[in-house]
Structure formats: structure tokens, C-alpha cells
Amino acid sequence: MGKKPKRDKSPQIEKNRHKFPELLLKKLEEAGLCTENLIFCCTGDMDNDACYRSAWLSFDEKGLYIAYGTEELMKIKGKKHIEPKYTVEEIVAIPIEDIDKLETERYVSTGRLISVKDGVQTSLVKFSIGRIGQFDNLMKAFNSFKEKGEAEIPTSAEPEDKKCKKCGKPCPPGKDFCKKCGKNSAVAVRLFKFFGGYIPQIIAIIATMLLGSAVSVFIPQVSTRALFDDVLANPDGLPAAELLKALGVLVLSIFGVKLLNTLLTVIQQHLSGGIMPMVIYDIRVKIFKAMQRLSVGFYSSKQTGSLMERVISDSNNIYWFFVDGVPSVIIDTATIIGVLILMFVMSWKLSLIVIVAMPIIIVTLVFGDRFFRGMHHRNWLFGARVSAMVSDNINGQRVIKAFAKEDDEFDRFSKASEDLMNSEIKLTVSEATLFPILEVVILMLTTVVLGFGGVLVAKGEMTAGTLLTYIVYLEMLRGPFSFLSWVSNWWSRCADSAQRVFEICDAEPDIVEKENAVGFENLRGDIEINELEFEYEPARPVIRKLSLEVKAGDMLGIVGKTGAGKTTIANLIARLYDAKEGNVKIDGIDVRDLKLTELRRNIGLVSQDIYLFIGTIADNIRYAKPDATMNEIIAAAKAASAHDFIMKLPDAYETRVGAGGQKLSGGERQRISIARTIIQNPKILILDEATAAMDTETERNIQNSLTKLKAGRTTLAIAHRLSTLRDSDYLAVIDNGRIVEYGTYSELLKQKGEFYKQYKIQSEALKTIGIGTSEAETEEE
């Protein structure tokens, strides 16, 4: 490395110095790298040959630096957290003038950073694919620095240390601790906070439980010891009538104590039953509210089933743990303590035998549980596969029948069911082997206690009633010990569910309204898109530096192949996603500066994916305007050419649609969705392949509806069928996230470019099936 350059700190440089930890910066300095002026830093995990090695990449005004070395996580004495120990072994410096630009390439498990100079690519370093986002940010920062002399730090650039501060294991993005270290106690605390409003009831429940435990522990003293020693043994030599009377009193006492115990259980269950549903209600409402706050991106990244599970199944898991698990923990712990004390009081000699044997039983229970946990999990996997296969089969029945694949499907199902059966047999056999072994151990303990106890009775050191009571207490311990040996797993499952619930509650929406967001005073509907860039996944750009302008009241048609980025443009205008770079402006205001409700209220989106909610047709039409009058609903339905078919339904506007409701065709559903948009009365209308899946007649009907809807609005129409865009004032042809052609319908035909090519293909196709030839020919002329 050369002489250190003069240190001057620009705000930009200062802002990003945090990207490397101070300890590492110190080591890099020692190795000869001047870190004062580093503009952007990024951490890799491989060298150029894809061998695991710590790599630290950075650049400044003079060059790009790749430092290789090791990073070891050390537990520092007296400190709670671990600290990394860095060793820098080698620094490769590439002068900035030797790189025109950087590129990243995405492979299956790895990625590669490449430098380009005069069109010649050179591989610099490889990295695990999970780091592609960081390397992409490095590439963008470097390229903008080369191009403009100032690094544009991508807004998504975040500190990269994803290791748990406590143990050094990987931890989820944005978290300081791995799930193992960080959250168990924190989750418990957060869960218990839901019970904050019910403290008196909780105290009453716990008091009832403890009282119940005390009564349970007391029962053998009456039902066994007193029965044998005080009555049946007749120590005072009472006459038969007196003895019978004493027996009657005792039996009534046993009944009374057991009744009290049952009463306490009923009170406890009533109190719990009153609180738990309210707590679970609070949790469910909290999840649902949090889900409404989140952006579309969150829903795209999660499966619907998994989200539904969070609302329903996870809250149920929490419910059952608190309804069944927590009371059992309290009762069983109290029972164990009470019983052990009584056993010691009754005979410390026998208790010593129990103390010696107890660890063997506990260890067997704990290990048995661990052993079976794996088998249960495997069994659960096979079961889940069978369920998934049934669901797949039911959903795909039309396709199965169309391809006559019933027998193949049956074979597939049989194989999966057989696997499940074998797994269940293995589990049952294993359980049937281990549990008797445990029973034998317990039996041996009871036998020893009984034998030694018998000697003590013979010696007169204890009574027969006390010995029998002692055996009853021994039996009483088995259940609570067994429960406590696996309750930790139950808690893990509950905490896991709670963790997933809190993950939603804590998730930050990608789309956040600014504090000082503005509204429209009088919206005209001008749309301006400037240098827009967007990607759903790092290093996979969907929109690349795209600029467009639509004047208020005009219609812009957007055409392009599937995956060209057309729908993404619509999503960015409606701010369902935020642009990575560049911006979208409406009436000159960046959509990110607008109030979300105002923006969305003024944009009507009719897309190919039609969703009707559970409810009546009228409810669905008035979705955007709940106070719409019936006159407005009918007018909107008429404008959408939906009124006629609605009136043919037996319940007309009161027909129930959505899941489990009346089956409607795609065209009918689309017309209802158009009516819904008409009621919304938006200033900007986005038609995203609104008629793509319709037959020609339905399409014509819907086109008529849309023509009415378009009047006086700025319209963006995305379509495959070019004929539907004939009314557009302008057309933009999109390919690979860029505009490749722009102009009026006739201008684009004259250009004889991509649009003309598509037009010809479609015209030929229509001629072949005997539709629209005259239209096509007229246009060509």
C-alpha cells in the first residue's frame, strides 16, 4: 500500500464510516489501508475461488480495496456480549482509474463482483448469494461515484453485521440477537403484558390453584392415612357402632375435601375462561391491525396460508398454553413441593431412596422426550405431506380429470400414506418399548419403598397407613414430573407462535406516510415518472431508468411482453411499492410526499386479478364508498355493463359473492370490479390487463364500460391486445424495464419497430381465427 492520503472528512464520508466496525477499521489501518476517506464498505465471505474467507471491500476517491483475513468471535471475560477479533492478511488495491464500472452476477448459491474496464470484465471476488444485496449496493455506490463524482448511497444500505451479539450465531435481518439468545424471556414478558389489565383476576386464579394443590396434597392424609391408621386399625379399640360412626365421619370428610377440590377447580376454570378469550381477542385484533398497516411487499413475501396460521393457529397455540399449560405448571410445581415436604416429614429414610432414584426417572423422561421429539417431528412431516397432497388433489381435480391422471394421483397418495403409516408404526413401537422400561423403573422404586417401608412398619417406626399414604404420594409425583419434563417444549411452541405474532406486530411497513405528507387541493391528474428504478429482489432490476409523462385527462397505453415491467409501473404509481431510485410525481408532487389515503382514493385500479369480498354484490360495488345510495350503485353497475346480468340472478344485488357465494364468470366479476371503481370516481385510472382473460364479446362489453369510465380521467391502460389501446393518446412499448418505443398508435405503426411487429403478429392471429381482419387491414392501410 502506498503513502496515506491527506485526511479530509466530507459529510458523505463521515456518514458511512460506521459500515465497518471500529475494531476492524483499526486493523485495516494497521495493515496499511487509510480508512479515513472510505466512501462505502461491504463485507464478503469468500475469495475469488469461492473459498470461505472474510473479505472486506471498500472504496475511496483513489481506489477499490479488497482486504482478506479472518474474523473470530471471542467471549470477553466480564462482558455479556461476544466481540469479534479481526486479522487482516492481505489487501488488494485496484486504482479507481482501472475500473470503469462494477457489475454483480447472481449464480445459484454464490454471486460475483466484476470490474469492467474498456468492456473487459474481470472477476474480483465471489460471495454467498445472501450477500447479493450488499454487493449490489456497493456496485451502485461505486458506479454513481464514477459517473457523477458523488456516491449515491442506496437508501436500502444497512449495517451488515447479522451475527448474534451474544453467541455469534446467525440472526434474522434487523435483529441484534439470534432467536436462541434473545427472545425467550423477552417473548414471555411481552406475552404477560397482555394480561396486564387482569391482575386481580390473575391473582385470584393463582390463589385458587395453590389452594387446590394444597387440598389435593391433603386428600391422602384423610383418604388413606386417617382411614387406615385412625379407623380401620382401630387403635383405640372402639366398639363396632362407634367405629362405624367414625368411619362415616371420615368418609364424609373425604367427600367434603374432594368436593372442595372440585369446587376450587371449577372456580379456577371459570376465572380463566373469563380472561383467556379476552386476551386472545386482544392478540388477534393486534395481529390483524398490524397486517392492515403492512405494505403489499410483505404479503408477496409471505404465503397466505402462513399468515392465516399466524392469526388463527398461533393465537390458539398461545391460548391453549395459557389455558392448560400455565395452570398445570403452577399446580404441578406446587404439588411436587407439597408432596416432597410431606414425604420427608412422614419418613426421611424412605425419602432418601426416592431422592436417589428420582434423577434416573427425570433423566429418562427428559431423554425420552428428546428422542421422541425427533420422531414426532418426522411423523408430523409425513402427515403434513399427506395433507398437502389431498389439498393439491382437490384443487387440481379439473386438471387431473382432463389428463386422466386419477390412477397416477392415487399411486402418489398411496406412497405418501404408506410413508406416514411406516413412520407411525416406528413411533408407536418405540413408545411401546420405552414407556414400559420407565414403568419398570418406577415399579422397582415402588417395590423398594414398599419393602423398606414394610421393615420400618414391622420395626414400629411408621404405621401401615403412613406407608400406604407414602406410596400414594409417590404415585402422585409421577404425573407432575412427567408433565414438567415436556412442558418446556410446549412453552417453546407457544413462544414460537408468540414470536411469529410479534414478528407481524413489529414489522415495519415498506410504505410509510411522511409526517408532513400533503394532500391534493384540486387534483388534475398529471403523472410524471422520472428515472424510475425498481427491483423486487436485489440485483434483479425490473424497471431501469424509466421516464414517462401523462398529461391530465390523457390516456397512455402501455404494451410489452410478459415480465417487461408493465404492472410494476402501475404498482409504483399507486405507491404499492416505493421506487428504488427515481420518482413518480402526480401534479408535480412526489407520491412519497402525499397522504396515502388521498393518493389511493384518487387512483382507481382495475386489474386482471379480480377480488370480490364475501358479501352481496351491492356491498362489493359500494366498497370504496360505503355510504353510496342504491341509485349510485345501480348507475355504476349500468355504466359497467353489469346491471343486466345482476338482475338475472335470483337475489339480484343481494346475491352473495366471494368465498362460498354465487359462482360468477370472470367477465361478470370484472364488471362488478369496474362498477366498484366507477363508484370510487378516481381522477387517475389504471387498467391493468383488465380484459386479458375475457372472450371477445365480453371484452367488447367491458371496453364500452371502460370508455365511459375513462372520460375526464387520466388513464393508464396496460394490455397485451393492441386493439384495446386504439383510443390511447400515446403508447409506450416497454421491454426489460425500459421504454423502447413511444408515440401515437399510428406513429408507432409507421416506425415499423417492436409495436409494429406485435401488431402484425396479432393481426395474423386474428385473421387465422376469422376475427378483426377488416379492422387490422384498415389500420395497415
Add this chain to the structure above:
Amino acid sequence: MSNNTISPETLRTEYVIPEKCVFSLNPSGFLAADIDGKEYKRVILTRSLPLSLPDEYICISDIEKNEVGIIEKISAFSPEQQELINSELSQRYYCPVIEKIESIKEKMGHFYFDVVIGGVKKAFAVKDITKSIRQHGDAIDVTDIDGNRYRITDFASIEAKSRRKLEPYLY
């Protein structure tokens, strides 16, 4: 019974003829090709069936990711050409190979793997283990929470201790 085999002509698949397709390395060490007399300064090879038939149906694309042809079988090429093709594919499909599983611990729905890769200890976390583990033939792929993929090339041949740790999660 009718013959269900579809001829490549029907599907108009552009298979390259080994004699008319010559691969070489460009000055930067990337793969270049001459296909039917047309020169490509850099080509990208992609497997159509990376798990079951890694040496057949290889798509050739140019730098703009436009497909320029398909290799039906790598074995149809000369040994030198095969070496170039395989070298390019092994770079693209490189996957760190797990040699030993030291532990798999489950906590709060995450599975923490401690493994050995290339003699180096590596720790990673897996979420939703059923979807993150994929078995294909003798091999098993594990994908971690960051999307990184690791492979056990032959599950039967790794030591029994490691096998036992992963077995509960396989089906």
C-alpha cells in the same frame, strides 16, 4: 397406443451441433463461444435440469441473457470443450458442500446448524425446515435464512452421527 414422443422439430428447439459450436475463454477468463459462425464474447450456461440431469439440456445465453442455443448432451463435445463447459457450469452452480453436521438445535422455530464445510466450521440458521431442505437423489440441499444454499452430495456416505442429526427432518 400412439407414440407420445415429441420430436425436437415439432417444438423447434435450437440444439447446437457440437461441430458448429466452439467454446473458448475470453481474455478475462470468461466463457466465449462461436456458434454457427457467430461470435459471442461472453456466454452464460444454464442447466435446465440442474438436479436430475446436470450434464444435459444446457441453455446457452448471450450477455443480454438472450438464449442462443441448447446443448443436448455435454458428452457430445470433445474432452477439451467439455472441460470448458464444465468449468463454467461448476462456477455457476457451485454450492458449498457440508462434510459434517456437528449439531442442529431448534429454538423458537429456527434451526441452528453447526456444520463443517471445506474443513472450516460454519454456522447458519434455517427457518421453516421442511421447505428449506430438498432431497434429490442421494444429495440434500439446505437453504438458510439468507437464501444461501449448502449441499450434502451423498447423504448415505456422510458419517452416521451427522446423518442421524438430519434424518428427523427428511421425508
